[in-house]
Amino acid sequence: MALLSIRDLDVRYPAAGRLVPAVRGVNLSLCEREILGIVGESGSGKTVSCLSLMGLLGPRAEASGTVHFDGRDIDVADVVHDRRQGLLPLAMIFQDATGGLNPIRTVGSQIAEIFVHRDGASQKAALDKAVELLESVGIREPRERASSYPHQMSGGMNQRVMIAMALAASPRVLIADEPTTALDVTVQAQICKLLRLLVEREGLSIIFVSHDLDLVTSFCDRVAVMYRGEVVECETSEEIRRAPKHPYTAALFAAIPGHRPPFSQLEEIPQNLDVSPAIPAAQIDLPKVDMTPRLPSEPVERPAMIEVSDVAYHFAKRRWLSRSTHVTKAVDGISFSVPAGTTFGIIGESGCGKSTLASLLIGDRAPQSGSISVGGHSMAELLANGRRAYANRVQMVAQDHYGSMDRRQTVGPQIEEACHIHFPNRPIARRREDALRMLKAVGLDETHYAKLPHQLSGGQRQRVAIARALIVEPDILICDEPTSALDVSIQAQVLNLLLKLQRELELTILLISHDIRVVAHMSHAIGVMRAGVMVEQGPAQEVLTNPRHAYSRSLFAAAPTSRRVENPMSLPGTEPLLKDAVP
Amino acid sequence: MTRTVLTAVARLVITVLLAVTFVFVILRVSGDPARALLPVDAPEDQIAAVRAEWGLDKPLPEQYVTYVMKLASGDFGLSLNDRQPALRVVVEKIPSTLLLMGTGLVIAFTVGSALGLLAASYRGRAPDRLIMSLAIFVHSIPSFLFGILLILLFAVALRLLPSGGGPSLLHLLMPAAVIGLSQAGVVARFVRSSTLEVLAQPYITVASLKPLPRWYFIRAHVLPGSALPLLTLFGFSLGGIIAGAAIVESVFAWPGVGRFLVFSVARRDVAVVQTIVVLVATMMAFANLATDLLYAIFDPRLRTS
Numbered sequence: 074m075a076l077l078s079i080r081d082l083d084v085r086y087p088a089a090g091r092l093v094p095a096v097r098g099v100n101l102s103l104c105e106r107e108i109l110g111i112v113g114e115s116g117s118g119k120t121v122s123c124l125s126l127m128g129l130l131g132p133r134a135e136a137s138g139t140v141h142f143d144g145r146d147i148d149v150a151d152v153v154h155d156r157r158q159g160l161l162p163l164a165m166i167f168q169d170a171t172g173g174l175n176p177i178r179t180v181g182s183q184i185a186e187i188f189v190h191r192d193g194a195s196q197k198a199a200l201d202k203a204v205e206l207l208e209s210v211g212i213r214e215p216r217e218r219a220s221s222y223p224h225q226m227s228g229g230m231n232q233r234v235m236i237a238m239a240l241a242a243s244p245r246v247l248i249a250d251e252p253t254t255a256l257d258v259t260v261q262a263q264i265c266k267l268l269r270l271l272v273e274r275e276g277l278s279i280i281f282v283s284h285d286l287d288l289v290t291s292f293c294d295r296v297a298v299m300y301r302g303e304v305v306e307c308e309t310s311e312e313i314r315r316a317p318k319h320p321y322t323a324a325l326f327a328a329i330p331g332h333r334p335p336f337s338q339l340e341e342i343p344q345n346l347d348v349s350p351a352i353p354a355a356q357i358d359l360p361k362v363d364m365t366p367r368l369p370s371e372p373v374e375r376p377a378m379i380e381v382s383d384v385a386y387h388f389a390k391r392r393w394l395s396r397s398t399h400v401t402k403a404v405d406g407i408s409f410s411v412p413a414g415t416t417f418g419i420i421g422e423s424g425c426g427k428s429t430l431a432s433l434l435i436g437d438r439a440p441q442s443g444s445i446s447v448g449g450h451s452m453a454e455l456l457a458n459g460r461r462a463y464a465n466r467v468q469m470v471a472q473d474h475y476g477s478m479d480r481r482q483t484v485g486p487q488i489e490e491a492c493h494i495h496f497p498n499r500p501i502a503r504r505r506e507d508a509l510r511m512l513k514a515v516g517l518d519e520t521h522y523a524k525l526p527h528q529l530s531g532g533q534r535q536r537v538a539i540a541r542a543l544i545v546e547p548d549i550l551i552c553d554e555p556t557s558a559l560d561v562s563i564q565a566q567v568l569n570l571l572l573k574l575q576r577e578l579e580l581t582i583l584l585i586s587h588d589i590r591v592v593a594h595m596s597h598a599i600g601v602m603r604a605g606v607m608v609e610q611g612p613a614q615e616v617l618t619n620p621r622h623a624y625s626r627s628l629f630a631a632a633p634t635s636r637r638v639e640n641p642m643s644l645p646g647t648e649p650l651l652k653d654a655v656p
Numbered sequence: 657m658t659r660t661v662l663t664a665v666a667r668l669v670i671t672v673l674l675a676v677t678f679v680f681v682i683l684r685v686s687g688d689p690a691r692a693l694l695p696v697d698a699p700e701d702q703i704a705a706v707r708a709e710w711g712l713d714k715p716l717p718e719q720y721v722t723y724v725m726k727l728a729s730g731d732f733g734l735s736l737n738d739r740q741p742a743l744r745v746v747v748e749k750i751p752s753t754l755l756l757m758g759t760g761l762v763i764a765f766t767v768g769s770a771l772g773l774l775a776a777s778y779r780g781r782a783p784d785r786l787i788m789s790l791a792i793f794v795h796s797i798p799s800f801l802f803g804i805l806l807i808l809l810f811a812v813a814l815r816l817l818p819s820g821g822g823p824s825l826l827h828l829l830m831p832a833a834v835i836g837l838s839q840a841g842v843v844a845r846f847v848r849s850s851t852l853e854v855l856a857q858p859y860i861t862v863a864s865l866k867p868l869p870r871w872y873f874i875r876a877h878v879l880p881g882s883a884l885p886l887l888t889l890f891g892f893s894l895g896g897i898i899a900g901a902a903i904v905e906s907v908f909a910w911p912g913v914g915r916f917l918v919f920s921v922a923r924r925d926v927a928v929v930q931t932i933v934v935l936v937a938t939m940m941a942f943a944n945l946a947t948d949l950l951y952a953i954f955d956p957r958l959r960t961s
Contacts, residue, residue, distance in 0.1 A: 129861065165865060172858040175873075177880055177956055186876065191867045222956040242867065305872070 110289030181219025330594030418596030763836025768843025
């Protein structure tokens with residue numbers, strides 16, 4: 074018997090003089106002690122469905138439908154604008170845990186205030202209860218931590234505090250909206266383990282919203298897949314993994330790197346996929362995808378394009394009037410070499426120094442020791458003739474596709490500008506021709522030439538960024554988290570594009586990512602970074618299947634993968650539950 | 657925390673020293689002080705005598721050091737007016753100016769904050785637009801005009817308040833209102849935007865989900881965040897108020913430092929003018945020191961690192 078069920082939920086927002094549906098006819102049910110996953114890409118309505126239960130849709134939203142909770146029938150219209158949750162014992166946690174806590178109040182007081190104002194508890198009794206709750210969500214030294222401020226804690230710890238705060242409201246159902254998306258994979262595994270523990274111990278039921286199909290199908294009991302405001306499939310995790318019924322689910326799986334052999338083409342989900350229930354799933358045509366690997370996964374002997382030997386970069390921070398100097402070894406003695414035309418993938422969690430390494434490689438900072446050489450020439454030698462000579466060979470694609478563009482200039486001229494800087498003698502007509510040719514190469518056309526960055530989608534912007542980097546005909550492309558801000562289906566397009574370009578242009582790619590699946594799919598060789606050091610590197614297959622370093626092993630174990638997890642409680646949580654972020 | 661205090665104090669000392677140096681340089685480049693002191697047709701030997709008496713014949717660096725040392729020991733020279741020590745004459749007038757400025761500040765921050773909060777809670781609707789137009793309006797009327805208009809209304813037409821003089825509570829009302837209301841406009845704009853910024857923060861959404869009474873939610877989660885930027889404004893607006901005090905005090909004949917400054921400039925009373933400049937600079941520096949320290953107290957993110 075379901076504890077909570079939602080029937081025929083419709084949510085509409087007024088826009089341009091009419092009501093635009095955000096969620097259409099959604100039916101969901103949640104059993105007691107169950108974790109229900111809701112998965113979908115941005116705009117699929119997964120978050121809106123949850124917010125409507127919490128009264129957080131905003132005053133302009135219109136909603137209809139019924140909620141059936143524990144034997145009572147409640148009209149959605151009654152809860153949709155009621156934040157106080159007079160009707161439903163629900164609590165919610167969010168993606169940005171640190172932002173969700175008041176920065177100028179201690180975490181303990183933010184939990185304790187609930188007991189003071191709801192139960193009339195004394196300040197001291199309330200704080201004691203808060204400390205108890207902090208302990209129950211796995212925060213060590215809870216009494217000391219209760220008097221800490223959010224900025225003094227890690228993201229994972231703040232998420233635990235958020236969970237404790239949610240529990241303070243004694244909810245029956247916890248709604249978790251992308252609670253681990255901003256966290257490192259090892260911390261993500263710990264938070265998931267904590268949520269599972271709360272189900273077992275407190276009898277909580279959880280709705281877990283995520284964009285990551287691998288994560289929800291390994292962690293949740295049942296999974297609802299949402300697409301364009303509708304639930305297209307709702308099944309047990311095992312069933313969805315084994316045999317997804319709806320073509321969108323199947324396509325979503327096929328878009329995730331890791332479900333196809335490395336270097337093979339990923340599924341690109343068409344933007345106009347018609348999934349209306351009237352059409353039987355079998356009749357929906359998805360383009361057939363060529364599954365053959367596009368590059369030899371066995372690296373052939375090729376000359377090294379990048380050689381990095383013993384490079385170090387330390388940030389020394391010396392405080393005024395202080396004798397001690399605090400040194401952060403962002404990059405500490407890293408060596409590797411990348412054969413021409415291959416991809417070297419670098420995996421690491423936040424703060425491991427991978428972005429500092431990228432800035433060293435594009436010549437943004439000079440290494441304090443060690444040397445970098447490109448195509449047999451040392452970086453110093455190339456930089457001696459000005460940055461241009463170096464930039465001619467090494468280009469970069471950044472994670473922030475919007476921030477890396479001029480918002481007031483159309484994208485065509487931005488591509489031409491790079492061409493003009495590097496080939497000043499090229500006639501203007503030829504420049505335009507080159508820019509158009511490059512746009513075609515990245516799968517765009519002349520209609521995109523005169524668009525402003527905000528008129529393009531995220532995936533299109535990232536294509537433009539790639540075009541802009543490649544127009545100067547570099548040998549090396551450094552991609553720093555190139556797809557981390559994109560939806561899975563768009564990620565698939567960009568990764569496919571990179572594979573195609575590498576094949577056609579003999580590009581050497583340095584791919585930096587926190588996502589092991591992306592790196593595994595794209596790389597010939599892999600390096601694992603931690604605290605400025607490359608703890609392990611080698612051919613991709615070898616590192617992935619047989620990691621030698623303990624850190625690589627725990628990192629790979631914590632990451633959601635295509636592997637099937639038999640018992641969710643055995644979800645690889647690496648170290649014990651109470652251990653927070655890896656130092 | 658100790659380091660924050662030390663840095664702030666060091667900044668204070670540097671600011672005051674810069675102000676003192678500025679006064680010194682201005683006095684030296686604006687002509688020979690000895691000539692300025694004497695009648696235009698004074699004989700050369702008399703000028704030389706005055707120079708020797710005041711130490712103006714010594715090399716500039718030496719003069720500078722003597723000057724700074726004297727200021728440090730509290731010797732600001734003699735006022736032209738009955739040869740009283742300049743410092744004493746000025747200090748006598750400080751309380752009435754502080755009273756006026758303090759009342760003005762209280763009016764500015766209470767009225768301004770209230771209007772700003774009101775505007776923020778009616779964002780985009782009629783009360784918001786009205787308050788914001790009013791804020792720009794009061795801030796853009798020159799204070800002397802505002803003052804004269806008030807005198808015409810309350811002193812001349814209605815005969816409710818004295819047009820000038822003081823210091824007394826009745827005399828205080830109009831000048832304090834002029835100072836307070838023109839600053840209240842700025843405060844209101846500031847409070848409105850910082851409140852809207854706070855209301856958009858995710859932690860407000862989270863807090864609004866807790867079973868908390870509305871008054872507590874506003875007092876504990878909304879107000880502290882939206883009041884923090886007011887500290888910066890406090891430092892700024894103090895400067896504006898001090899500058900404005902010279903005009904407002906003159907308009908309302910309020911017996912304070914500002915009016916005395918205008919009077920002394922007209923009489924070329926160098927000792928008094930430099931005393932006021934140095935004191936005002938010191939006060940400003942202290943106000944900013946206080947701002948920095950208050951930030952460190954109220955914002956935990958600045959306290960630890």
